Amino acid sequence: MKLRLWILLVLLTCLCKQGLAQEVRTAPASTSGRLPALMAPVDPADRVALPSIAKPDFRIKGTQVKLIDVVEAPPMVGLPPVEGTITLKVHAVADPGLPEPARVVTPRPVQPDFSDNPEFMAQLAQLEKEQLQDRFAFVSATVHDRSRTRLTCYPSGEGHTPVTAWSNIDFNHFRACRSFEVTAAEGATRRYYLMLGIGNEHSEQRRAWLATRNIAWEPPEIPTLPEGAPAFMVVTENPDPASVQLLEDLHALYRDEGSRMAANVAAFEKAHEDRKAHFIANPPKPKDITVHFWKRNTTGKETTR
């Protein structure tokens, strides 16, 4: 009788441990995730000004012409290389007399001393405190048939104790996500900078490819996850708590911003396909090249001809 009780106890303990490791989790409802606001476009006025001469007026002194066979990289992955024969014209020309660009010397800014300004120092301390809360998230995502994703989180980017989980999210939707914030119930904000590698696994393609090599395909063991709300299951025993929190926060972000993320990726993929179709319909040809060289001499000494 005692022996049976012991066996039952051991079995129950094992089941509990298993349950802890492979529990279907969702992001806490009390957290909210959001993408950062779009960055403001660069002000054209901030760019370095060049002399407003579209093309210098060249007086040609000599010309060499070559026909060159070129093979250039395709404009997009998956397209054939850009090949053809181009004409390379090299002109030796007289100095067109362009204005010498101004050599701008930027004075080194004087470091102000705010140590006697308590308000500023308090702001600085707050900023440092906030920045210390920023986190880097290193995640590898393998998306299976665009419906389930195997996630591996690397705490602090190290490979010692990776945490693996399965998610019911298509992590391709995170493709454009570089940073995000999650605010917890108590008001604390966690800001993440996401280092995410995404790969895709297509079962049928894999099966067909292996079949050509007479290799049987063994599909991965994907745990059962609910449809609908973002959910995940950690399969690593004793996972790093920060990684679990990261997984919760990723799922909170997707719960709150997922439709926008999916729409962005869909728009990106459509633009990608449109661009590819354009290049297939209009294969680019390598362009002829013209180069001009001239001698400038502001010193009066002859070192060149």
Add this chain to the structure above:
Amino acid sequence: MHLFDLKYSLPAVLILALALKSGGDPVPQAQVTFQPAAQDTFYVDWEGVAGRTYFMHFSTNLVDWHFAPFIDFGDGAHQRGVHSDSDRFFLRLYYGDFPGINSLDDAMYADFDGDGLSNIFEVTYGYDPFESESTLDGPDAELDPDDDGLDHATELALGTDPMAKDNPMLQLEVTVD
């Protein structure tokens, strides 16, 4: 051509030194500086070393390199301007300390590859002054791209234009009574 892309600072990092001085370490070569001057145009400056001969290489794919049509020599400030309509354009300095080369004229009229064509002739007409066969068409000196019956060696000796049909023998008029 976008002047502020990384590709234009790249050549400054990738300057390849061809130091051919016999014996002893060559005098270090100062970096080339690149400075935008106008649209698709930039200035290329470097400080020369006494006794050093300078060529300039350019490329649009970092695989095929061509000689610019000039030769520079010696110490002092070397100042060049370059304009290219290529989307990608790379430059590098190609230099050496050659025994017996003591002036710009020496550098221009020497024949480093010994093919009978002077260095300045080769770079002016798009050949490699360090290769006697720059192309797959045969020895540089035997080529006749203007198809006037005179190869480069002969055109150089006669002082005719190797890119124009100006064979003096073809211009003779013969009148038969």
